[in-house]
Amino acid sequence: MTHLSDDTFESFLTLISNQTQLDLRDISFIDPYGMVGILEIGRFFYSKGNNKSLIVPYSEDVLKYLERMDFFKYAEKYFKLEPDAPKFINQYSRKSFSDVLLEITSIEKSDDIHFIVGKVKKRAHAILEKHLHYNERAINGFIVALSEACQNIIEHSENTGFVGIQKYHFQNINKNVVKIAVMDLGIGFKKSLEGLHTIKDDIEALEKALLHGASRYADRGRGHGLAAVRRFVNEWNGKLSIRSGTAKFSILPDWGYGKEREKNLTFFPGAQINIMLPEV
């Protein structure tokens, strides 16, 4: 496998489930979804007392990218890195790069989201205004959507998670895009909603949460956070995918690809949110 992104994550999950090591040697491209996904895989096995080995990519460009996204800061904890992290960690200057909107950041409590919002606000004009041509209203909407997506972890997962954001030039549509990945290892959408709703399977849980504002909390006004994310992504012609358990539900724009509903995927705990926003 040479590309690790939201497109290839399913194949990657299937590949690694019975392996003692994650082999990234041939990876030449990795996006925030791939990166945060690897960390969550590592954290999952680490929580079971099983530290998997991670063979880092050969590509120096990919290593540089992983380093400036703070990947190794967390990977060191959950994996046995091969070669050892100190051989390449901190040797790449970050000053010359301006494509990282948010390094991989852990989400454990409400204050973490304040930190994330503060950091993204500082960099928003350099990336969202310059490369995505977002105006102030769009930047505000972006930050609110990010905040709501991250809050999903605190409010519903009963666990912790990670977020990472990066700007790319997306060849398929010849446009700049920003990719946001938010993941946790929590109870997932189905279990979160089951207390108040009758839920058949993971795909129904995702649909009810995303399209009908279903929430684990009974009080009025709850369950609209993800709807706010969906509204923003729709308005700015973006793509939104949420994976939980064995299913994935996507809101696809006109330039989008992939399926709207996917079932019977390899089980992975928690929720994995992917947002992709093109320049306007």
Next chain:
Amino acid sequence: MTTCNLFKLLKEELKNGSSDLVTRPSGQIIRERIERDIEKEKNGEIIALDFSKIGIIDYSCADEIVAKLMSRLLGNEYGDKYIYLTGINENQKENIEVALERKDLAVLAEMRDGKKILLGNLNNYLRETLELVLKKDKITAKDLSEIKKLEANTSGTRLLNLHKKRLVKRMDEIRDGGRVWIYESIS
């Protein structure tokens, strides 16, 4: 009118250096502080929540602070008091409006440019009546009947409903030997 500086409250309560109202737990902390402050105010007081130094407010925080405060105010939990929003910008307005609409609530607000607006849901009759109260500052059911050519009962009901939604103040006065309800703008 008592002003509640939300930026100051945020600094005092969260102590994390943020100027943004984001997340439900943060909203809950800020709302509980506002509730403690509201309790100290006398009946009839208007509490202005000042957003002028606040950056972003997300939907969850808008629901936790503004929508819950309005909902409880209407449920008579704080006594005869009123809430007014000031120093709002266009972006904040958008999220506060959605949070209020979800609960079928409304609140009066003053934008940063001084423009007074209504946020949330209110039917057209009441909206029209509210605009008139804002324009005249004080009005009686008789005044409303004369201006809008309405039955006395209709005028009285409209003004009373605005008062129940805490969008206008109500006071009584003795005029020509009889008690008259005066409805007053809270802005």
